[in-house]
Each structure stands twice: as structure tokens, then as C-alpha cells.
Amino acid sequence: MKNPILAFLLAFFPGGGLLYLRKPLRGLAYMFGEFGLIVICIFLYAHWEYGLAFFVVIAGVILYIVNLVDTAITASKTAYPTAANQAEGNKNPTEEQERFFTILLSFIPGLGHFQLRLMNRGLTLFMAFVGTIMMVFFVTVLTSREEFLLFLAILPVIWVYGFFDAIHQLNKKHKGEDLVDRSILEDIELNRVNGKKSKSIAVALSFFPGAGHLYLGLQRRGIQLMAAFLFSIYILDVLRLGIFLFLIPIIWFYSFFDGLQKASVYGKEELDDTPIISYLLNQQKWVGIGLILLGLYYLTSQIALPAVAPLLDEWLNVDFRYWFDHYFQTTIVCLLLIGGGIKLLIGSKRKNKEDVS
Secondary structure, eight states: OOOHHHHHHHTTSTTHHHHHTTOHHHHHHHHHHHHHHHHHHHHHHHTTOHHHHHHHHHHHHHHHHHHHHHHHHHHHHHHSOOHHHHHTTOOOOOHHHHHHHHHHHTTSTTHHHHHTTOHHHHHHHHHHHHHHHHHHHHHHHHHTOGGGGGGGGHHHHHHHHHHHHHHHHHHHHHTTOOOOOOOHHHHHHHHHHHTOOOHHHHHHHTTSTTHHHHHTTOHHHHHHHHHHHHHHHHHHHHTTOGGGTTHHHHHHHHHHHHHHHHHHHBTTBOOOOOOSOGGGGGOHHHHHHHHHHHHHHHHIIIIIHHHHHHHHHHHHOOOHHHHIIIIIHHHHHHHHHHHHHHHHHHHHHHHHHHHHO
8 A cells, every 4th residue: 555645745746646656647747747837937938928927837836736636635545445445355544544644634725624525615725725825926916016915814814724624524523423515605604694603713813813803793802903903014114113013923912812712712601892992992082183193194294295395405405305204203203102101100100199198
């Protein structure tokens, strides 16, 4: 019997796994197909046909993934004999073997479900993972905007959900429960009809700050976490405050583990939608003033200053744009930090006086 683990590892060289499993025609087809596409891509790239070369690369990636899937399925059939082969004297696979191969294959979303014969469920995860990669890169190249690569952050969500769902399905099988081959979308619709939320989906969505909370119905908490995460990235980038970049992972970790905690108690007790910072809810006037000042700042920096700066430079021989970009923003941030520190000191002194009295 061929070793399925070795076959899967050899599959990272196109066709190698199938050649090892004594499937020469399919193995050679993948091998020559992949190398043929590489040659065509190099030829097109050398002749400045970048658009066609990109589509050839996409075709090569699809063929490579199909090669991995084909090898994984063929190797699993080798590891787990069919009923006809078992009748000839082969033994049923042990639970340890099945668990090992399911975990190994689950590192590519969907393949672990294929191992458990959950084809619809596995195909949903696999196509979501691969389709997201292809679509993000296609839109990025088509629009020449690297900002679309940010959507690759969806991939860890799909991967984590697929991995833990495969383990969950495997545990159900070992307990003697019947596995139902439903797609992920059918599961979501079934939970919606029953009025329930999926803990697995909540955990997976928690990889993006606030998304898991919104899914569980914690609107105020989720919106605050999501806004804090995105607003921090934007402000730190615009104001070039690299020294405060440590705040972003702090917000992410807090949101992720808070989402895990909320998902773990869902269904056992009522979830309390307490906002992270309740102080802001009672300070709408100051929030409004802050938004107005932020709007005036961008109106000045993006519209007024670019229009007036060349004239002032010509009349006064002073580059106001340079002074604004290099000194004004830093001064504003310093004043805000100093003001915040003074407010905290005054507040702590007042609190100490009240405690003494």
C-alpha cells in the first residue's frame, strides 16, 4: 500500500503524487500541463503581453490546485479501502488514522471534508477560499489598485472555520452520529430559521474586529470595536504616527478574545450588549465637535492649502505646504496628548480630594 502522506507531499511538484500512486497518465498530464503554461507565460511576458500572461498564471494556479485535490482524494482512497477491498481481507481504518489524515488535509480548506465524504460542504469551503484569492488578485491587477489586497484578510477566517468545522464533523462521526452533507450556506439558513446563531461562524468572524459581535447581535459593542480598529489604522497612517502602531494589535487581540468569550456563553446565558466605552454615549456634543474639527482639518489640508500654497510661495517665498506637512500635524498631536494628560491629572486630583473628604 502506498503512503498517502508521501503522495500528498509529492503532489506539491505537479503530478508527482499521482505518479507515486501509479496513475501515470494523470500525473504526466498535470506535469506537462503546468510546465507548458509556465513556458507560455514566460513567452507572453517577454513579448509585453502582460494581460494574457496574467490569465495564463490564473490557469496555472487552478491546474495546480486541481492537481493537489485530485492527489488528496486518490491518496485517501488508498488509505481507506472501499467495501470491495475490505471484503478481500483488508481492515477498517482506525480512528487515529482517520483523525490524522483529516487534520492533515484540512490545512487546505475543504479537503478534510472530502476525506469525510462531505463533498458539498467541502466544495463550498474550497471554492470560497480559492475564489477569494483569484477574485482579489484579478480585481487588483485589473484596477492597478493595491488597496484591494486588504480583502485577503478574509482568507484566515475561511481557513479557521474550515479547519475547526472538519474537526467538529470528525468528532461527530466518531461519536456515532450521522453526518449530513449540507453546505455552509444551508447551515446558516437553517440556523436563521431556527433563530439560532452558529458559534463556529461567530468565532471565525471574530478574526475581523467587531464582526463576530455583530453576528451575535451585540451591535453597540461590535460597531465600537470595528470603528476603533479601522479608525486607528486610518488616523495612524494619515498622521504618520508610527510610534502608536502597537495600539492596532492590542485592539485586535482584545476584540478577538472578547468575541471568543461571547461565543462561548451564547445559548447558556443572555448576552449583554455593553459598549466598550460608554462614556462617549453621554458626550455626543464633544463627539460632534470633534467631527466638525476633523472635517475642517481635511477641508484645509486637501482643498484650501493646495490651492493657496503656490500663491503664498510666490508672494512670500514661503513653502506653507512643507511647514504644514512636517510641523503642523505633529504640533496638533502633541497638544492633544498634553491636553489629555492634563485632564487625567486634574481628574485624578479631584477623585483623591473626594475620597479624602
